[in-house]
Amino acid sequence: MVDPPENVRLTRRALLKIGALAGGGLVLGMALPTRAAPLPDAADAMSARTLPIPADPSADFVPNAWIRLQGDGRIQLVLARSEMGQGVMTTLPMLLAEELEVGLDQIEVALAPVGPDYVNRFLGAQATGESTSLRDAWTGLREAGAVARRLLINAAAATWEVPETECQARRGRVHHADGTRSLAYAELAVLAAGLPVSEPSSAPIPLKSSDAWTLIGTRPRRLDTPLKVSGQARYGLDVRLPGMLYATVERCPVLGSRVRHWRGEAARAIPGVVEILMVRHGVAVVAETSWAALRAREILEVDCRPSINGAADTARIRARFRAGLTGRAALAHRQGDVSAALDAAHRQIEVVYEVPFQAHACLEPMNCTADVKPDRCAVHVPTQDQQGVQETARRLTGLPAERIAVHTTLLGGGFGRRREQDFVIDAVELSQLLGRPVQVIWTRADDLRHDFYRPMTLHRLRGGIDEQGQLTAWFHRIVGPSLFARARPSEMSEGLDPTLIAGAANLAYAIPHRRVEYRRADTPVPVGFWRGGGHTQNAFVTECFLDELARLAGQDPLDLRRTLLADRPRHRQVLELAAERAGWSAPPTTGRACGIALAEAFGSVIATVAEVSASADRVRVHRVVCAVDCGQVVHPEIVRAQIEGGLVFGLTATLKGAITLSDGRVEQGNFADYPLLRFDEMPAIEVHLVQSDAAPGGVSGLGTPPIAPAVANALFALTGRPVHGLPIAPSAF
Amino acid sequence: MIPVTLNGELRELDLDPNMPLLWALRDHLGLTGTKYGCGTGECGACSVHLDGVPVNACVTPLSAVAGKTVTTIEGLSPDGRHPLQLAWIVEEVPQCGYCQSGQLMVAAALLTAHPRPTDAAIDAAMSGVLCRCGTYTRIRRAIQRAANPEARDG
Ligand code: FES
Ligand code: FES
Numbered sequence: 001m002v003d004p005p006e007n008v009r010l011t012r013r014a015l016l017k018i019g020a021l022a023g024g025g026l027v028l029g030m031a032l033p034t035r036a037a038p039l040p041d042a043a044d045a046m047s048a049r050t051l052p053i054p055a056d057p058s059a060d061f062v063p064n065a066w067i068r069l070q071g072d073g074r075i076q077l078v079l080a081r082s083e084m085g086q087g088v089m090t091t092l093p094m095l096l097a098e099e100l101e102v103g104l105d106q107i108e109v110a111l112a113p114v115g116p117d118y119v120n121r122f123l124g125a126q127a128t129g130e131s132t133s134l135r136d137a138w139t140g141l142r143e144a145g146a147v148a149r150r151l152l153i154n155a156a157a158a159t160w161e162v163p164e165t166e167c168q169a170r171r172g173r174v175h176h177a178d179g180t181r182s183l184a185y186a187e188l189a190v191l192a193a194g195l196p197v198s199e200p201s202s203a204p205i206p207l208k209s210s211d212a213w214t215l216i217g218t219r220p221r222r223l224d225t226p227l228k229v230s231g232q233a234r235y236g237l238d239v240r241l242p243g244m245l246y247a248t249v250e251r252c253p254v255l256g257s258r259v260r261h262w263r264g265e266a267a268r269a270i271p272g273v274v275e276i277l278m279v280r281h282g283v284a285v286v287a288e289t290s291w292a293a294l295r296a297r298e299i300l301e302v303d304c305r306p307s308i309n310g311a312a313d314t315a316r317i318r319a320r321f322r323a324g325l326t327g328r329a330a331l332a333h334r335q336g337d338v339s340a341a342l343d344a345a346h347r348q349i350e351v352v353y354e355v356p357f358q359a360h361a362c363l364e365p366m367n368c369t370a371d372v373k374p375d376r377c378a379v380h381v382p383t384q385d386q387q388g389v390q391e392t393a394r395r396l397t398g399l400p401a402e403r404i405a406v407h408t409t410l411l412g413g414g415f416g417r418r419r420e421q422d423f424v425i426d427a428v429e430l431s432q433l434l435g436r437p438v439q440v441i442w443t444r445a446d447d448l449r450h451d452f453y454r455p456m457t458l459h460r461l462r463g464g465i466d467e468q469g470q471l472t473a474w475f476h477r478i479v480g481p482s483l484f485a486r487a488r489p490s491e492m493s494e495g496l497d498p499t500l501i502a503g504a505a506n507l508a509y510a511i512p513h514r515r516v517e518y519r520r521a522d523t524p525v526p527v528g529f530w531r532g533g534g535h536t537q538n539a540f541v542t543e544c545f546l547d548e549l550a551r552l553a554g555q556d557p558l559d560l561r562r563t564l565l566a567d568r569p570r571h572r573q574v575l576e577l578a579a580e581r582a583g584w585s586a587p588p589t590t591g592r593a594c595g596i597a598l599a600e601a602f603g604s605v606i607a608t609v610a611e612v613s614a615s616a617d618r619v620r621v622h623r624v625v626c627a628v629d630c631g632q633v634v635h636p637e638i639v640r641a642q643i644e645g646g647l648v649f650g651l652t653a654t655l656k657g658a659i660t661l662s663d664g665r666v667e668q669g670n671f672a673d674y675p676l677l678r679f680d681e682m683p684a685i686e687v688h689l690v691q692s693d694a695a696p697g698g699v700s701g702l703g704t705p706p707i708a709p710a711v712a713n714a715l716f717a718l719t720g721r722p723v724h725g726l727p728i729a730p731s732a733f
Numbered sequence: 734m735i736p737v738t739l740n741g742e743l744r745e746l747d748l749d750p751n752m753p754l755l756w757a758l759r760d761h762l763g764l765t766g767t768k769y770g771c772g773t774g775e776c777g778a779c780s781v782h783l784d785g786v787p788v789n790a791c792v793t794p795l796s797a798v799a800g801k802t803v804t805t806i807e808g809l810s811p812d813g814r815h816p817l818q819l820a821w822i823v824e825e826v827p828q829c830g831y832c833q834s835g836q837l838m839v840a841a842a843l844l845t846a847h848p849r850p851t852d853a854a855i856d857a858a859m860s861g862v863l864c865r866c867g868t869y870t871r872i873r874r875a876i877q878r879a880a881n882p883e884a885r886d887g
Contacts, residue, residue, distance in 0.1 A: 084829050085827070085828030085829030085830065085866045086828070087828075219825075221822060221825070222825055222827075224827070224830065225821070225822050225825065225826075225827055225830075226813065226822065227830075228827040228830030228833050229813065229818045229821045229822060229826075229827065229833060229837060230766070230806065230807070230809075230813040230818065231764070231765070231766020231767070231805065231806035231807045231809075231834050232766065233830050234765075235768075235831060237759075237765070237768075237769060238765040240763075240765070246760070271749070289756060289760045289761070290756050290759065290760050290769075291752055291753065291756035291760065294772070361865055362829075362831075362865060363768075363770050363776065363778060363829065363831040363832050363863065363864070363865045363866075364768070364770070364829070364831045365769070365770070410829070410830065411829060412768070412829050412830070412831030413829045413831060413865050413866060414829075415865075441769075443772060444770065444771040444772060444773070444775075444776075637825050638825070641825060641828060641868075641871070642828075644867055644868075644870055644871075645828055645866045645867040645868065646867070647867065648864075648866075648867025648869070649865070649866075649867060670771060670773055670775055671771055671773075671775040671776055671863060672775055676863045676864075676865060677867070677869075678860045678863065679855075679856060679859040679860045679862070679864075679869045679872070679873075680856035680857070680859075680860040682869045682870060682873075684870075685870050
């Protein structure tokens with residue numbers, strides 16, 4: 001029996017609604033408005049909209065549910081974001097559970113299907129990235145939990161014929177104040193689903209105040225850990241469907257080149273090979289096992305057409321970017337008159353910085369499993385963009401969206417790479433052609449050579465100080481390819497790419513004359529979102545340049561920053577905390593020095609101090625101390641782990657490899673030539689969290705931006721030689 | 734037929750002796766806990782024990798395991814309560830988790846050889862297993878916890 005769902009209340013932000021589940025139970029969902037400007041405050045401006053609800057929601061597909069109280073007593077909290085290590089499988093259910101009054105030990109996490117109500121308002125799609133998940137969910141999920149709790153209390157009060165004020169929800173049950181009666185949520189669910197709402201629809205149900213929280217701010221064990229230490233966790237490559245084939249696609253090495261012809265007789269003779277065929281992105285080898293497909297591909301002969309990109313290489317790209325360091329550009333920020341201020345400066349310097357392309361190198365290579373049938377399609381995929389997957393499959397198959405199911409697996413790393421659709425296209429296309437489920441496996445070389453890379457950029461900075469040593473002028477020109485022009489063209493404005501100028505246009509330091517410009521210079525190299533985004537380049541150049549200016553002004557780098565942050569207490573606090581915990585004012589160990597850097601990103605602020613030493617063949621980072629203000633902390637241990645992880649990600653880009661191009665091809669193809677930071681290269685890490693009442697800020701990408709400048713500034717302090725490019729070559733010191 | 738003792742059970746594998754152990758485990762034996770990260774012996778995600786010694790399954794042909802004992806993450810402990818698994822949970826080691834089967838298998842072999850490993854021994858043993866999520870600090874703490882019975886449950 002299924003009752004028609006009912007709208008229960010319209011709050012300022014969301015239309016909440018409930019419905020009954022087949023088999024008895026309650027499902028509670030909410031319609032969130034879809035698109036907003038990328039700021040939390042913008043939520044206020046969003047208008048609620050009513051969404052169509054299917055006439056008979058079933059337990060398997062309830063497009064707008066956040067909470068499912070199953071008839072058999074199970075409590076399912078729905079996760080609409082991808083778990084890629086950042087902990088959303090634990091932290092987002094914590095928000096629901098806090099208000100619903102259930103323990104994390106009492107719940108199951110159910111992964112969301114694709115549905116309009118699961119849209120991430122920061123990204124405008126049902127997607128995970130840019131350190132937005134918790135910020136997006138913070139109010140909405142707690143409201144969903146609070147409404148469900150209220151309905152369950154109302155249902156208990158009606159059952160017992162007592163006032164609602166005598167009823168209290170605790171650990172999945174409603175208790176009556178007399179201490180003799182209680183009912184489990186499951187027993188109340190059906191009744192709650194049919195209840196009218198007693199309050200006027202405009203009065204929001206209050207959320208618990210922070211001092212009443214029992215879950216938020218604590219550190220319950222991550223819900224995904226037991227699976228991940230026993231080999232039971234299921235990633236994309238672990239999907240096994242009946243009759244499934246394995247495929248691997250040989251792409252042309254020259255970026256953008258196409259296959260001219262191929263010869264596959266020898267490859268086809270490998271036992272287990274089922275088919276070799278041309279697909280959109282190359283030549284696919286399809287086999288009964290992964291190994292047969294991979295082995296056959298090695299002897300496949302593929303000949304590619306010459307491409308206009310065939311001569312592209314890093315040196316040419318650099319030369320083009322250099323040309324863009326002068327001449328016209330888009331204006332990202334202007335304050336005062338920087339030319340006049342530079343002319344009037346007592347001393348000034350100019351530095352050009354270079355930051356290379358970087359790959360994501362998720363440890364789980366890209367992959368996707370698709371099962372396309374004439375009337376429906378299922379895609380099992382580690383993705384950061386469920387909505388994009390559905391759209392990709394819709395375009396390729398022509399099936400309506402409601403016939404396309406997207407099953408999100410765990411992600412063996414994401415970092416922005418899994419927002420792309422190239423691997424989804426491979427799988428859907430092949431399954432459609434072969435009429436069988438197909439798992440597409442990318443090799444490590446495919447993964448490194450056909451990524452959407454963190455853009456390479458060049459930066460020209462000029463700064464001037466007056467006779468008192470005050471920093472008066474700051475000019476910053478950024479040259480690099482646009483990412484948003486492809487990924488989110490509607491957000492390009494006046495030639496500005498928001499991610500390329502992130503952390504540069506909106507500098508926290510008070511400098512009277514400041515001008516920031518962006519010059520778009522596209523290249524054949526595909527670019528995409530990367531952990532920390534544009535902040536990773538801009539924090540490096542701005543924080544390193546600041547240290548050069550401090551040197552010019554004869555000031556301590558910390559003191560200069562403090563002066564420039566006089567009216568930024570939040571920034572000063574993390575800066576001072578990191579410096580204090582790192583022992584900034586104490587004399588350094590012989591042969592070592594410390595560097596400091598600050599970054600503001602994703603609604604959070606971080607300061608990082610790195611202690612380094614250098615020898616002819618090696619820069620060694622001994623210790624890193626971070627102080628973080630990320631607003632209210634939902635799970636402090638997950639925040640610390642994310643800062644550590646982001647820091648290591650950034651340290652790899654600081655000390656290890658880069659992606660370079662030669663003859664139109666990416667030169668790196670394995671971990672030998674694109675090395676990741678290793679266990680024995682790890683610094684000791686301390687992460688200190690600042691108490692804050694602000695709404696949560698993002699943390700996944702937060703640790704990455706400040707580590708490169710902190711290390712570079714430490715080397716500058718140690719050797720007197722500034723760092724002007726990444727990765728840092730030990731031979732330069 | 735290739736005889737192998739896999740997670741305590743004697744198996745006869747009717748597979749190509751050139752097939753890397755990794756693919757036999759993942760595609761033929763249903764043991765997907767052992768991961769593919771590079772296929773060329775550079776990341777350690779595919780680490781398993783061969784007669785108690787960690788090897789990269791992606792570059793170990795089945796011919797090399799004939800008559801030997803192979804243990805995968807699924808066979809590390811009967812109930813998921815190996816001291817390292819418990820320590821991994823307490824220290825909140827995994828992030829994406831993809832590298833962790835390999836990390837655990839290498840760490841387990843280390844503890845068998847050196848029940849109280851020094852920091853240098855931990856470095857030497859663990860530096861072949863890459864973690865893109867940067868969980869190394871926690872891995873070290875978890876190994877130290879597991880190696881120190883008094884600290885295990887704390
Ligand atoms: S998959 Fe075997 S070492 Fe990387
Ligand atoms: S936990 Fe993600 S690679 Fe190690």
